[in-house]
Amino acid sequence: MELTRMRPADRTGTAQRPLRVLLTTDWWEPVVNGVVASVATLRRELLALGCDVRVLTLSPGMRTRSEEGVYRIGSVSAGLFYDRARLGMPAGRRVLREILHWGPDVVHSHCELSTHMWARRIAKSLGVPLVHTYHTIYEDYTHYYSPSRTVGRKVVATFSRGVLAGTDAVIAPTAKVARLLGGYGVHRPVHVVPTGLDLHRFRPARTVAEQSDVSALREDLGITAGQKVLVSVSRLAKEKNLDEVLDLVAGTGREDTVLVLVGEGPYRAELEARAAALGIADRVRFTGVVDPAEVQRWYRIGDAFVSASRSETQGLTFIEAQASGLPLLCRRDPSLDSVVIAGRTGWQYETAAEFSSRLDELLDDGALRREMSRAAVEHARATCGAQEFGQAVLEVYQQVQRRRSPLIIAPQAVAA
Incomplete structure (x- = not known):
């Protein structure tokens, strides 16, 4: 589709109306992943700050449509390359108009493929700034496309x-991602802005109803009252390094421990086979x-959250776990410092x-676990607020607009 260029001089009156922000992402609800969580949180916080926000994403099928500020461009499956991935169709002229x-x-933009184009x-x-959030450390996914x-x-x-x-x-x-981009030779202004989360749903079980729900879930999973529970929440994919988690759990020799893997993905069969081979299938x-x-x-x-993933950019599930009162036991990674x-x-x-x-x-130390649980909740709420996230991103927008402002031609200059 041929797009008509708009001169900066034509874009007047923005100070008299809300800032208009278009968020683009290949992933959107109902898909569940870190990108969707980040974009959804940002959209909500920008709206709360008075911005006019719309989302451009991919449709789950070939039909292009729009709904309540969300534009969906028709797409086709790219599952051959990555599970649940999709590629946008070269259509959608009405939506783009x-x-x-x-x-x-x-x-x-929040993804590097279809919607980024x-x-x-x-x-x-339109002659407006383009900001991009680099969510994914692609080199941790090389097993999908390169043997080396x-x-x-x-x-x-x-x-x-x-x-x-x-x-x-x-x-x-995170600073880890910023350093990575520097190593790639990226020479654009980079702003480190941790993703904030809406943590109001994530808290330890406190009410009678919540505690009863915990008991019912444990009973449904066949977990006895005396067993300790290790929780891991992630997509069951190779890059999440869940093989190592199984190896570590087996290596502890703790018969009183059950590992609960929350999520689904293409690597599930391999993980089930590994658990059986390690002799811990009855504890997973x-x-x-x-x-x-x-x-x-x-x-x-859970009693603790465990992870061996090396592909995290920030680890949003780690923050959710903390807010829920779970101490973390994770493979060393600068993104989690x-x-x-x-x-x-x-x-x-590390070992x-x-x-x-x-x-x-x-x-084995109940008092320590309770103290770490309290500290985890406090830390999550003090450092990962959604409001601070939205405000920090808005400040990035304002900075890039100021950098471009000398290029804007005043209406009277055009008339002259």
């Missing part, structure tokens, strides 16, 4: 430089697909022996 007529002041074209045609991690990293670096070259600013969820529970509106129930059944406070909200481990030692310390 609507977006151009609406006229966003800032375009903020539309984001670039819309921003260029070294070659895969070079491909990712080249790809990332190309995608980000046309942006006015890049948002990185697979919940399958969980309604995202009820995921907080599954955190509450501000989340896992050693000895206070949990530990990061199997360290994992086993810290787990024993946590599960």
Whole structure:
């Protein structure tokens, strides 16, 4: 589709109306992942700050449609490359005409493929800033497209430089991601803005109804009153490194411990086979697909949250777990340094022996576990607020607009 360029001089009167923000993402509800959680939270907070916000995403089928501020462009499955992935169709002219007529002041893309191409074209045609949040550490996914991690990293670096070259600013969820982009040779302004979460649903079981629900869930999973529960919430995919979690749980030799893997994914059969081979199938529970509106129930059944993932950009499920009162026991990763406070909200481990030692310390000392649970809740609520997230992103928009402002031609200058 040919888009008509709008001169900056034509975009007047923005100070008299709410800032118009177009968020673009290949993933959207009802899909459940970190990108969707981040974009949904940002949309809600920007609306609360008085912005006019719309979303451009992909339809789950070939039909293009719009609904309540969400535009969905028809798409086809790309599951051959990555489970549940989709590619946008070169259609959607009506939707794009609507977006151009609406006229966003800032375009903020959140994925690097289909919708990012539309984001670039819309921003260029309207002469408005393009901001991009780099959510995914692609080099942790090289097993999907390259037998060599070294070659895969070079491909990712080249790809990332190309995608980000046309942006006015890049948002990185953590300093780890910012350093990674620097190593790729990305030379755009990078702002580190941790993703905030709406944590009102995530809290320890306190009411009689919540405590009864915990008991019922444990009973449904065949977990006895004397058993300790380790919870992991993630997509069951190879990059989440859940093989290691199974190995570690088996290596502890703790017969009083049950591991609950909350989620579904293409790697489930391999994980079930590994649990059986390790002789711990009777101490591992697979919940399958969980309604995202009820995921907080599954955190509450746990005594600790465990993860061996190395593909996190910030670890939103780790924060949800903390807010639910779960101490964390996770593989060491710089992206978690501000989340896992050693000895206070949990530990990061490097070896199997360290994992086993810290787990024993946590599960065998009830007073310590209760104190770490309280600290985890306090830390999550103090550092990961959704309001602060929305305000920080809005400030990035304002900065890129100020940087572009000298290029805007005043109406009287045009007349002259």
